[in-house]
Amino acid sequence: MIFVINKKIKYNEYEGTLEDIDDPGNATLLVKPACRLLSIFVRNNDMLIKRRQLLDEVWEDYGLKATDSNLNNYISGLRRSLAKIDTEELIITYPRQGFKFVAKKITRQDLNAALLEKNVIQGSDNDKEETKPELPMAELTSPPAWWKKAPLKKMAFIAVILVFPYLLSMAYKQIPVSNITNLGKYKNCDIYSIKYNGMQPKEIESVIAKHYTCEDKANIYYYFNIKEKGLPSYASVFAYCPLDVSVACELSYVKS
Template sequence: MRYRINHSIIYTPDDGTVKLTADGENEISSGEISLAPTANRLLAMLISHHGSILQRDELLNNVWDAHGLRASNNSLNQYISVLRRNFADLGLEETVIVTIPTVGFMFSKDIQVIVEDAPAAGARVQASSSPRPAASPPGEGAEGAVPRAAKFKKWAIVAALALLTAANGWFFLRPNSAAPVFEQRFLLGTLESCPVYTFYKTDSSSQSKYMDLVRKSMERASFHCKPDREIFFKIEDRALYHQKATMFIAICSRLKENEFSGCRSYYTN
């Protein structure tokens, strides 16, 4: 089961994803957010009671206490803010989750919600990959595939999954740890107000060229820099020589140091 929200957004509780849809019925755009388990449970409960008010205690008991987590009004308010920001990032500017003072919250009855059957696994993969052919780099399906391209593709997929899950809480920074969930990141530069990080050291002589690629990638992905956002970028070196190269970029909303509320990623080759 999944929910279609205002025609343009699909939320699937089973995998905790919120996706933008393209014009086609089954076509999924590159805009996708993977929710943390707590955020997913909270949204699932709110949307399943569409138009009905849920009391704070009811949400805290079912989303936190029932799963062995410490519940607090502060945590609830924070996750409500995260969900609102996620919908805003996907272009839904209306108030999706309404605050009922002193009572609780409600998934707005003014937002259209349609319950749909989730497509078969094969159909979903085909739909999600159709807007961007990144799942099949040139020649990879052939017996003589280029090892470097295959290796990079595997890295990019792992990095995308790691960033999305880390950013939404699957691997949030542990309370007693001083290290972020990703082992290393290196500051490449700043795009407007957003710091740009790579996963490897870059020669100072090449930094300006890489930053030009970041700008072009941001435009291609229709990503925009806003306060409290960070950019993560990976591209093959051959792009510096104007050769076709595989590229991965993600823009993440920062809650605090090394802790993020959500990421949007774009991957192409």
């Protein structure tokens, strides 16, 4: 997932980078804990995140030792990285409580859509760079005979349109994006799992259909076997997050 913060900062979860939109190509690489911190902040903008939650989700859940010192150090480092691009203070500290991310505006962009857009732009640039002054005019204006047949041209074009998104999505499924796996799509909802295990994709889709209409574009994150506080049992958690970040995510618990 790609997040654009205050129309100035582009945060790419897959690459773990921060980039100035006005200065593309000069990206800052974040370490894993900083990426996980920022991912929590951008998904909970303008909400106070408790220190305990950050320690659990950034370190404990990954089998790492969580300390207040680690948290403070990574928050400071993340502040410095953000300040290189946007001088506004984006992370507010609440002593002995936690932290709040206070961006004025955050927009989400699906990673697959961003890759497709990038490929289209690069393709357009390559077309512009091609030079053909040395070819005879006859060669420029006369395509091969098979290409003159309209039905074949249409079939070839349609095949590219249909096959490319499939290959792109399959490639994306094989890449670990901070332990996030793309499980497919239900209506207008893209489905992702965190540390995938447990339910099969069809079972997950069935649960989603019972809880969400997916009439609007959204991402749904599936967490398997999460321990509920105060209860001895485990549950699977579904987080429904509309692409409109002004709308809060909804959580649904399904007992394991």
